Amino acid sequence: NAGVTQTPKFQVLKTGQSMTLQCAQDMNHEYMSWYRQDPGMGLRLIHYSVGAGITDQGEVPNGYNVSRSTTEDFPLRLLSAAPSQTSVYFCASRRQGSADTQYFGPGTRLTVL
Amino acid sequence: AQTVTQSQPEMSVQEAETVTLSCTYDTSESDYYLFWYKQPPSRQMILVIRQEAYKQQNATENRFSVNFQKAAKSFSLKISDSQLGDAAMYFCAYRRVFTGNQFYFGTGTSLTVIP
Numbered sequence: 001n002a003g004v005t006q007t008p009k010f011q012v013l014k015t016g017q018s019m020t021l022q023c024a025q026d027m028n029h030e031y032m033s034w035y036r037q038d039p040g041m042g043l044r045l046i047h048y049s050v051g052a053g054i055t056d057q058g059e060v061p062n063g064y065n066v067s068r069s070t071t072e073d074f075p076l077r078l079l080s081a082a083p084s085q086t087s088v089y090f091c092a093s094r095r096q097g098s099a100d101t102q103y104f105g106p107g108t109r110l111t112v113l
Numbered sequence: 114a115q116t117v118t119q120s121q122p123e124m125s126v127q128e129a130e131t132v133t134l135s136c137t138y139d140t141s142e143s144d145y146y147l148f149w150y151k152q153p154p155s156r157q158m159i160l161v162i163r164q165e166a167y168k169q170q171n172a173t174e175n176r177f178s179v180n181f182q183k184a185a186k187s188f189s190l191k192i193s194d195s196q197l198g199d200a201a202m203y204f205c206a207y208r209r210v211f212t213g214n215q216f217y218f219g220t221g222t223s224l225t226v227i228p
Contacts, residue, residue, distance in 0.1 A: 031214040032214075033214050033216070035216075035218075040122075040220055041220060042117075042204055042218035042219050042220040042221055043158075043204065043206075043216075043218040044218070045215060045216065045217075048214040048215065049214075050214060058215065088156065090158065092158075094214070101160050101163070102160070102214075102216065104157065104158035106155075106156060106157055107156045107157075
């Protein structure tokens, strides 16, 4: 198993540009999530999904869109990038069982100029 | 929203010694999960240990153990026989049992291991 994969690893955008961060998992996990990590603030939940076709907002959803058309993929879209979205983004997944471990991808470092 | 507090931004420990990282959390739930994650410079998030709130026994994983004080809402991580490879950021995290997938993380503790 490749686990949770994220592309790209690094990205630089200009203010106002849009882009999609890709996330895929090959463990048939029902639950997937996107987090952002900023210095001194830990990880904060952006959006999450409990299954294909079902998504919900986390703590900091503004400026981001998600969709979940398949179990494997959970892309995160930045509609109009802003410098405040400069961060490291992590995707994570886990099985539906309540005690199950959450697995993280390697992260994407995004810089918005 | 739930809050998780790590009051030690940085800690250091001599190699082979023991160190304890602190974490407190705020919740009105009676059943939940608590986690410690390790993030080395590679940025990969690695699960260190997990505790179910309904279990009174403290979780242990090799050199890692927790001191779970439910009434005090405290969840500290003890690392015994510290090794150079333990140097990393450590994050405490909380998740309710009956929720989609909402984890709440603390701000992290940076652990330095001194040879």
